[in-house]
Amino acid sequence: MMYGFEWDTATPLTYAWSILPIILIGLTVTLQAAAAGFAIALGLGLVFAMLRRSRIRTVSWTTAVVVEFLRDTPLLVQLFFLYYVLPDYGVTLPAFLTGAIALGLQYSAYTSEVYRGGIDAVPRGQWEAATALNLSRMQTYRDIVVPQIVPRILPAMGNYLVAMIKETPVLSVVTVLEMMALANMIGERTFEYLVPLTLVGVIFLILTLICSAGLHRLQKVLPKAGIPLR
Amino acid sequence: MTQAVKPPLIQFTNVAKRFGALTVLDDFNFEVAPGEKVTLIGPSGSGKSTVLRILMTLEPFQEGQLSLAGMSYHEPNGTGPFKASERHLRQIRSHVGMVFQSFNLFPHMTVLRNVVEAPARVLGLPRGEAECRAIDLLAMVGLADKKDHYPSQLSGGQQQRVAIARALAMRPRVLLFDEPTSALDPQLVGEVLSVIRGLAHEHDLTMLLVTHEMRFAREVSDRVCFFDKGRICEQGAPEAIFTAPEHPRTREFLASVLR
Amino acid sequence: MEWVSYLPSLARGALVTASITLAAIAVGAVLAFAAGIARVEGGRVLSTVALCYTEIFRGTSLLVQLFWFYYALPLVGVSFEPVETGILVLALHVGAYGSEIVRGALSSVSVQQHEAARALNFGRMQTLFRISLPQAIVEMMPAFGNLAIETLKLSSLVSLISIADLTFRAQSIRNLTLDSAGVYSLTLVGYFAMSLVLMALMRLIERALRRGPAFPRAAHS
Numbered sequence: 001m002m003y004g005f006e007w008d009t010a011t012p013l014t015y016a017w018s019i020l021p022i023i024l025i026g027l028t029v030t031l032q033a034a035a036a037g038f039a040i041a042l043g044l045g046l047v048f049a050m051l052r053r054s055r056i057r058t059v060s061w062t063t064a065v066v067v068e069f070l071r072d073t074p075l076l077v078q079l080f081f082l083y084y085v086l087p088d089y090g091v092t093l094p095a096f097l098t099g100a101i102a103l104g105l106q107y108s109a110y111t112s113e114v115y116r117g118g119i120d121a122v123p124r125g126q127w128e129a130a131t132a133l134n135l136s137r138m139q140t141y142r143d144i145v146v147p148q149i150v151p152r153i154l155p156a157m158g159n160y161l162v163a164m165i166k167e168t169p170v171l172s173v174v175t176v177l178e179m180m181a182l183a184n185m186i187g188e189r190t191f192e193y194l195v196p197l198t199l200v201g202v203i204f205l206i207l208t209l210i211c212s213a214g215l216h217r218l219q220k221v222l223p224k225a226g227i228p229l230r
Numbered sequence: 231m232t233q234a235v236k237p238p239l240i241q242f243t244n245v246a247k248r249f250g251a252l253t254v255l256d257d258f259n260f261e262v263a264p265g266e267k268v269t270l271i272g273p274s275g276s277g278k279s280t281v282l283r284i285l286m287t288l289e290p291f292q293e294g295q296l297s298l299a300g301m302s303y304h305e306p307n308g309t310g311p312f313k314a315s316e317r318h319l320r321q322i323r324s325h326v327g328m329v330f331q332s333f334n335l336f337p338h339m340t341v342l343r344n345v346v347e348a349p350a351r352v353l354g355l356p357r358g359e360a361e362c363r364a365i366d367l368l369a370m371v372g373l374a375d376k377k378d379h380y381p382s383q384l385s386g387g388q389q390q391r392v393a394i395a396r397a398l399a400m401r402p403r404v405l406l407f408d409e410p411t412s413a414l415d416p417q418l419v420g421e422v423l424s425v426i427r428g429l430a431h432e433h434d435l436t437m438l439l440v441t442h443e444m445r446f447a448r449e450v451s452d453r454v455c456f457f458d459k460g461r462i463c464e465q466g467a468p469e470a471i472f473t474a475p476e477h478p479r480t481r482e483f484l485a486s487v488l489r
Numbered sequence: 490m491e492w493v494s495y496l497p498s499l500a501r502g503a504l505v506t507a508s509i510t511l512a513a514i515a516v517g518a519v520l521a522f523a524a525g526i527a528r529v530e531g532g533r534v535l536s537t538v539a540l541c542y543t544e545i546f547r548g549t550s551l552l553v554q555l556f557w558f559y560y561a562l563p564l565v566g567v568s569f570e571p572v573e574t575g576i577l578v579l580a581l582h583v584g585a586y587g588s589e590i591v592r593g594a595l596s597s598v599s600v601q602q603h604e605a606a607r608a609l610n611f612g613r614m615q616t617l618f619r620i621s622l623p624q625a626i627v628e629m630m631p632a633f634g635n636l637a638i639e640t641l642k643l644s645s646l647v648s649l650i651s652i653a654d655l656t657f658r659a660q661s662i663r664n665l666t667l668d669s670a671g672v673y674s675l676t677l678v679g680y681f682a683m684s685l686v687l688m689a690l691m692r693l694i695e696r697a698l699r700r701g702p703a704f705p706r707a708a709h710s
Binding site: 069078085166167172183184187192200201205209 | 547549550556557560561638656659669674676677681
Binding site for chain 2: 605611612620624
């Protein structure tokens with residue numbers, strides 16, 4: 001029994017049906033973790049992208065190294081690092097938050113590249129026109145750059161969100177009770193892993209198929225020339 | 231007339247070709263005698279390139295009959311868009327060669343390899359023999375010294391000459407030229423035309439040429455066909471077409487291009 | 490200088506990580522080409538099989554796959570050694586993502602190239618192996634480079650099925666010494682170094698392919 005739900009191992013089908021509510025509770029944790037991680041990745045990625053464009057050589061270069069380092073080392077080890085090292089320095093966070101931060105850190109390296117590509121793709125003429133109209137740097141970003149890059153970067157960002165959802169099971173190693181952790185616990189207790197793990201796999205598959213379809217739809221709806229401003 | 235003596239090498243009978251709702255060729259009839267040099271002219275979208283692409287089996291057609299050297303393009307119980315098996319199509323292709331507007335050389339092969347690859351792989355010629363022939367052909371188009379270059383190192387005119395040598399290496403009976411000079415800078419057109427002119431005068435190869443170079447068409451062809459809206463509107467000896475066109479559409483078109 | 494004493498153990502783990510990664514990339518590349526070619530050139534049956542394979546392995550989480558092969562499969566009588574399981578699952582992952590790369594690069598070979606091949610009467614397989622693949626393979630290399638790095642990173646997950654790779658060794662040392670900062674910093678640096686080596690390796694292969702000397706234009710641009 002878990003979360004008040006009994007399992008019925010009579011047949012694989014009844015078994016799957018009886019543990020589905022438990023797995024779905026895990027799914028909410030999975031989605032929350034991905035959402036929190038993605039929010040961090042979106043914010044931090046933008047910061048990295050802007051620092052990367054800094055005119056001060058030391059800043060842009062340091063940022064490049066940090067981003068490269070985050071991108072080229074495993075999420076699992078970054079997670080262990082945060083989980084075990086932070087408390088040594090007096091920072092004790094709940095496991096869920098540590099997990100979300102780890103996801104966000106790893107993916108901020110990816111999102112910063114997306115931002116960078118998007119900003120680089122804004123034609124030089126747009127910047128020059130903004131200068132000619134005497135817009136401030138802030139106004140240029142707010143009214144000219146961002147509306148133009150959002151449609152361009154959304155599909156790539158969406159793909160990273162999907163990728164991140166699929167990586168949340170890694171958080172189970174630091175005791176975050178997401179879908180796969182629950183499936184494993186059920187497996188340990190019933191000595192029957194096939195059904196719970198397959199169920200989790202199927203849910204992930206459905207989730208990614210829905211997300212890809214949504215992204216596909218989004219790409220069609222997005223205005224090509226940028227978000228229209230009135 | 232040559233057509234009267236020899237049976238036609240190419241025969242389109244009531245051919246119709248559509249892209250969805252758009253009809254490109256409509257109830258199209260057309261014959262070419264062996265050795266004949268025919269130029270197809272006309273406004274863009276009139277279906278002249280489509281004739282070549284159908285002959286090369288790059289495009290299927292929906293209705294009517296097409297035969298080449300007595301061989302029908304459709305097989306009696308053929309399936310798929312081409313209504314023929316891949317084997318049958320390859321047999322047809324062995325008689326036809328094509329020179330494309332954009333050359334379409336293989337960028338990852340040297341000039342020599344571009345010319346050798348098909349005879350060696352498809353005809354099964356020993357590589358040494360294929361290379362000897364390739365070098366002869368490259369000499370003919372004046373590019374023997376470029377044999378170890380890659381296509382990207384050549385000018386457009388040189389690439390198109392290699393493409394002609396590559397097509398000839400397969401010893402086709404019919405050679406199709408699909409606007410061979412349209413993608414070239416004006417100063418490079420001459421070298422390509424002079425190679426085609428040489429071929430036209432010295433070979434008994436059957437040639438079909440789609441071009442906008444009217445003076446050249448007049449010079450090399452036995453017959454000129456003016457296309458309009460998927461049909462041949464007027465055809466005849468180049469002198470007749472260029473000096474005394476009968477159909478008003480032909481006159482209009484020639485007036486616009488010969489200005 | 491306590492951390493120096495970790496080095497021999499971590500180095501042994503790094504060796505395991507490197508072997509598993511390279512094995513998975515090698516097997517995965519074969520799968521990627523098979524599935525990618527099947528998607529583009531295979532008949533309806535073959536391309537559907539390839540599509541199902543890619544969708545399943547791209548659509549479910551790698552860690553779930555790993556546990557499925559490690560815990561669930563033996564229950565229905567199919568079992569592998571942990572190392573084999575690790576390599577297999579990683580290779581299936583590389584194959585699924587790699588097949589998309591192969592498919593994309595093959596479909597980016599221009600229509601004109603296919604028409605030229607047809608005009609020269611090349612057969613389908615000749616066109617694939619002589620014309621399309623040699624051109625496409627150069628285009629695939631940057632994406633395959635990223636996939637290789639991705640594989641190295643994901644190989645850390647095999648530590649969770651008790652394979653003594655770099656991450657596993659780091660965990661053991663940490664449990665023994667409780668020197669989390671030292672051990673994990675070293676481990677991260679180790680992965681970073683391996684990534685750099687792998688990247689250099691992939692770039693070397695790419696340059697050899699580009700030079701070989703098929704794409705002179707690409708080489709001087």
